[in-house]
Amino acid sequence: xxxxxALGLLVGxxxxxxxxxxxxxxxxLLMVLDGNRETAGEIRERLRRSTE
Numbered sequence: 542x543x544x545x546x547a548l549g550l551l552v553g554x555x556x557x558x559x560x561x562x563x564x565x566x567x568x569x570l571l572m573v574l575d576g577n578r579e580t581a582g583e584i585r586e587r588l589r590r591s592t593e
Contacts, residue, residue, distance in 0.1 A: 542550075572578075579587070
C-alpha cells in the first residue's frame with residue numbers, strides 16, 4: 542500500500558470512529574453534566590406547552 546493511500550485510510554477510519562464516539566458518548570455526558578433532571582411528566586408538560 543502506498544504511503545498516501547495508507548494515510549488516507551487512517552484518516553478516514555479516525556474520522557468515522559470520532560463521529561461514532563461523539564454520537565454515542567456526548568448526549569449521555571451532557572445529560573450527566575447538566576444536573577437539571579426532568580421527569581417524564583415534566584417533559585410532557587413542557588412539550589405540550591410549547592405546541593400551544
